[in-house]
Amino acid sequence: MEPSxxxxxxxxxxxxxxxxxxxxTNNKRSSPxxxxxxxxxxxxxxxxxxxxxxxxxxxxxxxxxxxxxQPAKVQVVGWPPVRSFRRNSMQQQKQKKxxxxxxxxxxxxxxxxVSMAGAPYLRKIDLNIYNSYSQLLNALQNLxxxxxxxxxxxxxxxxxxxxxxxxxxxxxxxxxxxxxWDMFTCSCKxxxxxxxxxxxxxxxx
Amino acid sequence: xxxxxDEVIEHIFEYVGSHRDRNALSLVCRSxxxxxxxxxxxxxxxxxxSITPERLIQRFPSLKSLTLKGKPHFADFSLVPHGWGGFxxxxxxxxxxxxxxxxxxxxxxxxxxxxxxxLLSRAFPNFKSLVLVSCEEFTTDGLAAIAxxxxxxxxxxxxxxxxxxxxxxxxxxFPDSCTSLVxxxxxxxxxxxxxxVLERLVARSPNLKSLRLNRSVPLDALQRIVARAxxxxxxxxxxxxxxxxxxxxxxxxxxxxxxxxxxSLSGFLEVTPRCLTAMYPILPKLTSLNxxxxxxxPGSDLIKLIRHCKKLQRLWIMDSIGDKGLGVVANTCKELxxxxxxxxxxxxxxAAVTEKGLVAISMGCPKLHSLLYFCHQMxxxxxxTVAKNCPNFIRFRLAILDATKPxxxxxxxxxxxxxxxxxSCRRLRRLSLSGQLTDKVFLYIGMYAExxxxxxxxxxxxxxxxxxxxxxxxxxxxxxxIRDCPFxxxxxxxxxxxYETMRSLWMSSCEVTVGACKVLAMKMPRLNVEIFNENEPxxxxxxxxxxxxxxxxxxxxxxxxxxxxxxxWTL
Numbered sequence: 001m002e003p004s005x006x007x008x009x010x011x012x013x014x015x016x017x018x019x020x021x022x023x024x025t026n027n028k029r030s031s032p033x034x035x036x037x038x039x040x041x042x043x044x045x046x047x048x049x050x051x052x053x054x055x056x057x058x059x060x061x062x063x064x065x066x067x068x069x070q071p072a073k074v075q076v077v078g079w080p081p082v083r084s085f086r087r088n089s090m091q092q093q094k095q096k097k098x099x100x101x102x103x104x105x106x107x108x109x110x111x112x113x114v115s116m117a118g119a120p121y122l123r124k125i126d127l128n129i130y131n132s133y134s135q136l137l138n139a140l141q142n143l144x145x146x147x148x149x150x151x152x153x154x155x156x157x158x159x160x161x162x163x164x165x166x167x168x169x170x171x172x173x174x175x176x177x178x179x180x181w182d183m184f185t186c187s188c189k190x191x192x193x194x195x196x197x198x199x200x201x202x203x204x205x
Numbered sequence: 206x207x208x209x210x211d212e213v214i215e216h217i218f219e220y221v222g223s224h225r226d227r228n229a230l231s232l233v234c235r236s237x238x239x240x241x242x243x244x245x246x247x248x249x250x251x252x253x254x255s256i257t258p259e260r261l262i263q264r265f266p267s268l269k270s271l272t273l274k275g276k277p278h279f280a281d282f283s284l285v286p287h288g289w290g291g292f293x294x295x296x297x298x299x300x301x302x303x304x305x306x307x308x309x310x311x312x313x314x315x316x317x318x319x320x321x322x323x324l325l326s327r328a329f330p331n332f333k334s335l336v337l338v339s340c341e342e343f344t345t346d347g348l349a350a351i352a353x354x355x356x357x358x359x360x361x362x363x364x365x366x367x368x369x370x371x372x373x374x375x376x377x378x379f380p381d382s383c384t385s386l387v388x389x390x391x392x393x394x395x396x397x398x399x400x401x402v403l404e405r406l407v408a409r410s411p412n413l414k415s416l417r418l419n420r421s422v423p424l425d426a427l428q429r430i431v432a433r434a435x436x437x438x439x440x441x442x443x444x445x446x447x448x449x450x451x452x453x454x455x456x457x458x459x460x461x462x463x464x465x466x467x468x469s470l471s472g473f474l475e476v477t478p479r480c481l482t483a484m485y486p487i488l489p490k491l492t493s494l495n496x497x498x499x500x501x502x503p504g505s506d507l508i509k510l511i512r513h514c515k516k517l518q519r520l521w522i523m524d525s526i527g528d529k530g531l532g533v534v535a536n537t538c539k540e541l542x543x544x545x546x547x548x549x550x551x552x553x554x555x556a557a558v559t560e561k562g563l564v565a566i567s568m569g570c571p572k573l574h575s576l577l578y579f580c581h582q583m584x585x586x587x588x589x590t591v592a593k594n595c596p597n598f599i600r601f602r603l604a605i606l607d608a609t610k611p612x613x614x615x616x617x618x619x620x621x622x623x624x625x626x627x628x629s630c631r632r633l634r635r636l637s638l639s640g641q642l643t644d645k646v647f648l649y650i651g652m653y654a655e656x657x658x659x660x661x662x663x664x665x666x667x668x669x670x671x672x673x674x675x676x677x678x679x680x681x682x683x684x685x686x687i688r689d690c691p692f693x694x695x696x697x698x699x700x701x702x703x704y705e706t707m708r709s710l711w712m713s714s715c716e717v718t719v720g721a722c723k724v725l726a727m728k729m730p731r732l733n734v735e736i737f738n739e740n741e742p743x744x745x746x747x748x749x750x751x752x753x754x755x756x757x758x759x760x761x762x763x764x765x766x767x768x769x770x771x772x773x774w775t776l
């Protein structure tokens with residue numbers, strides 16, 4: 001066990017501590033302090049592929065901004081250490097969700113037009129800020145100063161002056177409230193508030 | 206030394222079950238070795254290349270249950286290239302030839318072909334239990350063979366395998382005469398299954414205790430299936446997306462109310478958060494809950510659910526629960542022993558976990574002994590508090606998403622925090638580190654982690670001293686896996702005898718050279734030293750001074766293996 005035997009063969013440069021992917025020669029570090037600074041993305045340095053940095057932790061913007069622009073997340077193979085089956089599974093689920101979303105999948109805003117029979121102009125609302133039908137319907141009722149009454153699976157909005165309907169991905173006009181909320185937000189292209197008498201036709205189908 | 210006839214000793218040995226104890230018995234004397242080997246029914250082989258199947262069969266003629274592990278652990282994280290090895294076929298072939306009365310086979314990280322499953326299904330008339338974890342290369346055709354031919358099948362448990370779905374009707378291959386199923390888990394299958402066939406199978410399996418469905422089983426089928434199996438103890442829900450007919454949903458809730466025995470719940474591969482209320486009737490009795498695949502459930506819904514789970518001992522969940530949610534877990538789940546918090550894909554979203562969640566857990570759950578925690582940050586102060594609150598840790602795995610992040614409050618490395626963990630948790634057997642770490646943490650580990658058997662290190666340390674502290678200090682070390690650390694030849698070669706006391710060593714993207722590996726291989730003939738040469742052409746012998754990208758060494762009695770792919774050099 002004599003390191004000196006092969007030390008003479010060692011090319012010091014080959015064993016010098018390097019930061020960076022194999023093959024790169026422009027990143028050198030000499031101490032742990034340097035390493036932490038060069039791995040994390042500080043305000044003054046540019047993002048490069050040096051080590052396992054999570055760019056979101058050192059965003060230029062205020063960390064509290066949820067919708068701040070994320071610099072490209074640097075990917076290191078196998079980190080975080082999530083089993084590839086789980087990783088693939090999550091990716092597939094996310095892809096499915098992105099396909100459903102109206103937008104490019106970041107889910108930040110989903111604006112749809114809302115029209116009302118007799119109203120002079122349309123409105124637009126962001127479906128993503130609501131988490132449930134009751135929240136959405138309250139908002140619509142406030143926006144258009146109308147009332148929908150109680151929803152029931154069998155009767156729809158029977159007995160109320162107005163009723164909310166929406167156009168789905170297939171181009172059909174549906175009564176709001178039949179399907180689960182998430183399914184609704186994925187398929188709703190636009191909303192229309194119709195007179196109660198018109199809606200009765202939908203509900204009795 | 207023997208004052209008892211062999212039959213008496215045999216009888217006493219029947220009470221000794223654990224592999225370690227059995228191994229210890231066999232070392233006492235020649236007659237105990239003989240008696241032990243003749244009566245051993247269960248064997249565990251942590252590295253399928255450490256011994257040949259023939260040798261195993263020769264030593265243990267009464268073998269009934271075999272557990273085999275193949276690829277190194279880091280294969281889970283895509284660090285082992287395709288085709289490395291871990292083929293189960295030679296084992297099944299040898300067991301069949303040796304007329305072993307195999308009843309149970311458990312495989313982890315192995316390559317399982319349809320041919321192996323075919324052979325397995327035909328060669329062992331008493332075969333009862335097949336458990337495959339993180340395996341690959343088989344398809345539903347192989348499963349069809351198992352279903353059709355294993356007349357006494359009790360358990361078919363598939364966990365996180367990559368299975369090619371050939372859209373065949375493998376479930377239909379269970380004959381009508383098959384009524385012995387106790388456990389059926391096909392949650393990892395991606396394809397459709399015939400729910401009618403499944404219902405009939407469940408209906409004729411009165412002993413069925415564990416059933417885990419895949420994504421393709423919808424809510425209405427779930428209700429019918431569970432209605433036929435009120436004796437279930439463990440349920441894996443496939444899809445819980447509300448279907449328009451509200452009656453089915455109400456029916457499901459009524460059915461769940463009738464399930465008085467379910468203590469383990471998992472799955473939710475597709476779920477509408479609102480549907481979780483159907484599970485509320487069984488929550489108070491749950492001891493195990495796995496929501497780690499249920500993407501898209503908001504933290505608030507998770508919290509509402511957890512409040513009902515006062516008896517939980519094991520919880521696997523996503524970080525969308527947030528620090529606040531972990532606080533609720535801490536207040537509710539006083540019996541908690543194992544916690545795993547997985548990262549959701551919500552980059553930049555607010556709900557993630559930090560050191561605060563972990564501290565809360567440590568304060569509320571004194572029985573906690575196993576932890577896997579993916580988080581955005583960790584502090585030394587938090588780790589020191591956790592160490593004080595939970596001295597009973599057996600497994601402690603921390604994965605900070607930014608692998609070299611220091612303590613954000615002090616900007617210091619996390620040496621002191623992990624040092625506190627190893628000093629306080631004297632029973633610690635498994636440890637995974639992350640965050641900014643110097644050689645000091647390894648000094649602590651070498652000094653205090655006396656029971657440590659498995660250590661995983663990534664992006665840590667400053668010099669060879671770090672690795673040497675561990676190799677010198679941890680007497681019980683069995684598996685050491687290192688990636689992207691500045692450990693080199695000195696560390697590797699200082700104590701080569703150490704590696705024969707361990708199962709394996711993995712080093713990738715470190716400072717070890719080909720020459721040093723050659724020296725090691727020469728000195729230790731009973732180690733297989735494999736280096737992976739993915740970038741070089743296969744016949745190009747690498748230079749001695751070249752750094753090794755990936756090295757995997759393991760002790761073996763089987764010699765150099767014959768099934769290594771071209772890119773693997775066994776030195």
